[in-house]
Amino acid sequence: MVTLVEAWNSYFLLLNSLKKSAATKKQYNLDGQQFLAFAHENNYLNVDHHLKELLFIYSNYLKESYANVNTFNHKIATLRGFIDFVFLREWVDPFDYEGILQPKKRQKEALTLLTKKQLIQIANVWPTYFQYAKTMEHAWLARRNGCIVQLLMETGCKPAELVRMKWSHIQFESSIIYIANQNGRREIKLTSILMNMLTHYKEATEELHEEKLGEWVWVSEASQSKSISTKTIERIFQTISKDIGTNVRATDLRYTVMQKAFQTEKTIENIQEKMGYVRKWVLTERQDRFE
Known part of the structure; x- marks a missing residue:
């Protein structure tokens, strides 16, 4: 007869052979050791006909102990994998x-949209910083960040898409930008306001770095050799949140643009193309969650 400890150790050897991160393997083992400790305390030592009974009382223990849905479901998933192995x-x-x-169902929260007043406040943050900038670097940063916010407001693109933008993606003559991701690219018409902002940002970038433009649109004040990261976008919105007194993320702008599209576009296919969604069901799920 195989003991529960022996069975888990064999299962964990299998997990170690799979292409999973060290952190994931560590979490699996923590979940497994917790299960083994519970079994030992309740005198369940072997893999036998009492296993079903053990699973029943352990699952009830998890329900009572873990209110967080993600934590509970992860522990349940670990057990399911182990039982399949057994x-x-x-x-x-x-x-x-x-x-x-049985995993718990996640209750997805409604997506709260930004009001017109909030959008105006957000749009005004970086122009204000630009107005009071005391150095060339500070003025350039305010100009860059203002362009980023305006672009997010007009296109609803994802931060990951934004940081991959290249100057070759922007057609200044036709006011078109091509937004690329792993599934291809989409074309969006920009307003004259944003095109004017981008033109000034382009000139200011060359002046600040004292060289011709590099490949990437969104760079740091120190170098043009690589693009900024999504962490920089997060910091931009942390500053905005602090200034306007409301927590706001780049994703909130994306959802607000999406809701406006739902109100004006004729078909969901048009919105799917504009927002860069590959799967239509994801888009309809977002629509159902709007408040």
């Missing part, structure tokens, strides 16, 4: 464990 090794006769190890 069945595969034929250490016990299979039984229906899915009804016992």
